[in-house]
Amino acid sequence: MALIREKRLPQLHLSVPVPTRAAGQRPNPTFAPAPTPTPNAKRASTPTALSSQFRVADFEKLAVLGRGNGGTVYKVRHRETCALYALKVQHYGNPAAAAEADILSRTASPFVVRCHSVLPAAASGDIAMLLELVDGGSLDSIRSRLQGAFPEAALAEVAAQTLSGLAYLHARRTVHLDIKPANLLASKAGEVKVADFGIAKVLSRAGEQCTSYVGTTAYMSPERFDPEAHGGHYDP
Template sequence: MALIRQKRLPQLHLSLPVPSSTPGQRPKPAFTPAPAPTLIKASTPTALSSQFRLADFDKLAVLGRGNGGTVYKVRHRETYALYALKVQHYGDPAAAAEADILSRTASPFVVRCHSVLPAAASGDVAMLLELVDGGSLDSIRSRHGAFPEAALAEVAAHALSGLAYLHARRIVHLDIKPANLLASTAGDIKVADFGIAKVLSRAGEQCTSYVGTTAYMSPERFDPEAHGGHYDPCAADVWSLGVTILELFMGRYPLLPAGQQLSWASLMCAVCFGETPALSDGMASLELQGFVAACLHKDYRNRASVAELLTHPFIAGRDVASSRCALRKLVSQASAPPSAL
């Protein structure tokens, strides 16, 4: 088995308001693919701004801590715009890689990096990120519990749109999980935390990196020796999204029995050899059941692609206005102080 380690910042919850300033053949899926929906138009990626300095910001709160750094809520002294400042300590090379990847993106479904700020001589790297006011889906689940299907369909649609944008640019995330999907009270979901993401040199390139969060790794990442030592990273992102959607629906980690401790051995058995939790008709709609099943084929060659999932009835057949309203309501309730509920 390959040695698998947790990433250095496993649970940075970027409680991020948007600043006011400017290879094998895959069998056909059970559903019939249709043309993928057009993504919201975004500006062309440009070089990160160098107009900011660390001295221009006041720290207001700590949003998250990890072994490699800290995320702060900060305010620009002149404009009063709010941001999230992610400071990676000790010259971590992953920080420079993350900044490089974010400089390539300009999508409403991916958290924006406004600038990489000059930091102390210690080698720290500071990224000025947009502030998404609802926090991570992990923090929302821990406060609210299970997500209703209507809200979950909107979460899946936005996350898939983010992955479609990234994969089209040969960027693979490799750590999709509730903690790395951020929600706004306006009903938007953004992919965040690109600490172990990779830019592929060519379309269809296989990966050999097994760093990540074990609970959300696909079987071929968890047990590389059984899969030739390499894997399709886009299919791995699909598996991680499937586990994420199932977790949000069930209100707990779904691949182990309730209350069982997450250990390497238990996860190995569950991910590589265990059965996918069955969702009965009374528990979940047929559309949700089919969507999860399409994501969680243990053989990555049988998983639906991101483009196919965007046309799945659970996504394409949803009432967009109703789903967005349900997501906004959920995020607002989870973000409200206890006295306001």
Template sequence: MALIREKRLPQLQLSLPVPPRAAGQRPNPMFAPVPAPTPKKASTPTALSSQFRLSDFDKLAVLGRGSGGTVYKVRHRETCALYALKVQHYGDPAAAAEAEILSRTASPFVVRCHSVLPAAGSGDVAMLLELVDGGSLDSIKSRQGAFPEAALAEVAAQALSGLAYLHARRIVHLDIKPANVLASTAGEVKIADFGIAKVLSRAGDQCTSYVGTTAYMSPERFDPEAHGGHYDPYAADVWSLGVTILELFMGRYPLLAAGQKPSWAALMCAVCFGEAPALSDGVASPELEGFVAACLHKDYRKRASVADLLAHPFVARRDVSVSKCALQKLVADVSSECRST
């Protein structure tokens, strides 16, 4: 489904398809092509200092491209360690804000930023990020379809742990969706893409930013006038997670009918006035139905908190070994398919 975004601040999409290079187009001069080195025995990424330069890395592939910049898969020449390099172009202020937020975080449930590498003379900002080998949940869904409940419970648990970490530090993401949550073949789930995230002055602060992906916005973000022009950003993150979990379970965007065009008007009617789709008897467990319902209360004051959801039976009573294995299998199947194509 094509996502509708507000035009005034387009964000980099990690899962965008990569268009072919036009005939005669010059390669990116930021990376010097060199022969691939023989991998060393130890290839575990190590912390990098600010002394590293873009020229220390070889570009291997484009992972995603958007109007704001490009994400590359890169290899450090000396150690052969692999990373994701997110280059935001043209001095976009969102790039500096994202780098600042990521510099505050150190959680296994949030994508790690190893270093910020300035691109001399260009105004670009390059963030050297950990490479999450399974890609985004959106790319996994596009290849595998709907997620099994066991894998979904693990996604919910780890994404909630990431949100709990961020919210405890007054960081709100404001753009949780399948494209911005990554998974690894080890069964790890990590929140990524902090391009529109905010750091609040105080824990109870309201928010007035309405930039984001409209399909995942909560009702109070879609209709600010009905809520005094501000909203609880923590509750907004919970709504977005609920839509994300429901989408992964259904295998398609859940708040519109299958095949319906996601126009602004259609999305506003669905988000602000429509009901969440009823899941057929036996299709979903009562625990999953209850979890999604707790996330998708129209009234944000009745919406479950992250702490409530971490204690919800869908998450708290899951068999951790079974759910993690189910997620690992799902990601591994996608990785295997990608290597064979």
């Protein structure tokens, strides 16, 4: 295991572990199981056993973490255990809601935001996903609070963890399609997790290529955004 030295970023209140990897050495995408829950959150952190017992009413909404066209993400607290989570409520009629819930419910990687449970739909037909709370916020929000640029070593670690998450997803034929700072969450301990699978695609068979052009244009690769200017074709 590579030695870790900790680089403190006081402007972010975020501790970013910077590994002493040799130049060109690839990160080790070891997909360990989720950490063992802490004692005070044990009952609320075992979704397989308790998913049928969870209801939206079991959680107290503390704050709004984000809003979008398809839904709202809340910071919530389980009323019985006081464990904190993020609750993503996808509005009725959003065609991507069921697909995102299906992808996240089958994903288990330390580099992808964890879905504890898909809660029973409310009378309105909304879909609610109980997600782990990543306490540092998105990289986009961290960047907006930062005085100056990210240190290069921190960017290298962000890239290494993000690529490890993408390697995990691609090995399972899942294509995210919208990697950008707003969709990468960072914990105060320096963990980076891929989030927001609203337009992700799951390929039906091995070897199939994704030809979708959806995404955020500012973060698309040049050949995907403008294939005619880069050889006249887009190679997935």
